[in-house]
Amino acid sequence: MKKVKSLVLAGLLALAPTLVSNGPALAQENAATAAPAAENAAAPAESAANATAPAAQAAPAATVAAPPRMKPTEGIGMPKPGEITLQEQFTSxxxxxxxxHDVxxxxxxxxxxxxxxxxxxxxxxxxxxxxxPVPSKTSHNxxxxVIWTVVPVVILLVVAVPSIGLLADQYKPAPKDAVVVKVTGYQWYWGYEYPDNGIPEFVSNMLPEDKAKANGEPYLLAPDNRLVLPAGRPIKLIxxxxxxxHAFAVPSLWVKMDAVPGRLNEKSFTIDKPxxxxxxxxELCGARHGFMPIAIEALPPEQFDQWVLSQGGKPATAAAAEKTADAAPAADAKI
Incomplete structure (x- = not known):
């Protein structure tokens, strides 16, 4: 028995240093295990904070509201019953x-x-x-x-001089700062695109009679989406x-140009006032030719820029700056 006790005591004495040395290690291991738990507990709060920041950055800026739809003026920009002269004009x-014509x-x-x-x-x-009873046989005078030759020549010259000047003015090219709009005729509606302002094509269809009357607009002339342009700025229609x-025609602006597939025709003008x-x-274009109305809404320049922003586009100043920036590398390349 004494020998057995001695062996047990000897074994315990041999294991004592190992137990003492492993104690701090176990404590450190437990502490290390607890630390990640604390970090993980704090992580949701940090994640929530990080999630809030991008959400705030990603929040879009407030959209610019479009100007209210302009009401037409009776007898302005539209035909009048019994009118034999041209409509009142609003371009040079x-x-x-x-x-x-009238004078x-x-x-x-x-x-x-x-x-x-x-x-x-x-x-x-x-x-x-x-x-x-005896008829005259006069055959020459x-x-x-001389009179019936000279007088018609003078009349034709009087008419021709201003007419030729008018024809030349109608085909003057637009200046570089003109607002550019591409107009496309479809069966049987119109499409409008503003390439320089970054506004994609939208379509314009005729309003039903009840909606046109509710808006105070003439039936058969009122579309749902108008072609919005600035007054007082040069405009170029492609x-x-x-x-x-088809043919794009607005009589009160002296605009009429054929819309020919595969061909780009240009028309430039400046509208006098909103x-x-x-x-x-x-141009006769099919069964619903008579149901392709056009309405141009000419806005003051500031309201036009507001409308461009409301459509997600760039106003004239930004578009002009981009044009200048795009042209600079080309000029450097030529040098």
């Missing part, structure tokens, strides 16, 4: 054309028609059979022939067709 070429051509046509009518009535009465030939100006497709 339109003013010239209206003056040429020069209409009175001239009226005067010539009355003169010819009176001359015919006089000849019928003067040379009637009862008063001239130099003075009369006009084409997607299927058949307003709503109506037009229609003016």
């Amino acid at each position: 070429t339109g003013h010239t054309a209206r003056w040429l 020069m051509l209409l009175p001239l046509i009226f005067a010539i028609s009355i003169f010819v009518l009176i001359l015919m009535i006089y000849a019928m009465w003067k040379f009637r059979r009862s008063a001239n 130099t003075l009369i022939e 006009i084409t067709g997607a299927d058949v030939i 307003g709503v100006y109506y037009g229609q497709c003016s």
Whole structure:
């Protein structure tokens, strides 16, 4: 028994240093295990904070509201019942054309028609059979022939000089700072795109009669989406067709240009003042040709820039700056 006790005591004495040395290690291990738990407990709060920051950064800026839809003025930018003259014009070429038509051509046509009518009535009465039993055999009169040659030439020259000037003005190229809009004719609606402002194409369809009347707009001339343009700034329309030939026409702005598939036609003008100006497709294009209205809403420049921003586009100043920046590398490359 004494030997067994001695062996047990000897074994315990041998294991004592190992137990003493392992105690601190176990304590450190337990502490190390507890530390990650504490870190993990704090992690959700940090994650929540980190999640809040990107969410705040990702929150979009407030959208710019579009200007309210402009109300049309009765008799302005639209036809009037019984009107025999041109509509009131709101572009420089339109003013010239209206003056040429209303002040020069209409009175001239009226005067010539009355003169010819009176001359015919006089000849019928003067040379009637009862008063001239023996008819005159006169076949030549130099003075009369000179008069009826010179007078028409003078009339044609008077009409031609301002007409040729008007034709030249209508095809002047737009300046570099013009607002560019691509107009595409479809069967049977219009598409408008603002490439320089970064606004993609949107379509314009005719409003039903009840909605047009509710908006106070003329039926058959009122579309759901208008072509919005600035007043007082030069405008360049690039006009084409997607299927058949259409024609983009707004009489009060003196604008009419064919929309031909596969061809880009240009029309430049400047609108004098804000307003709503109506037009229609003016080229027979199919069954619903009469249901392709056009409405141009001319806004003051500041409101136009606001409208561009509301559509997600860039205003004129930003677009011009980008054009200049894009042109600079090309100029450097040429040098």
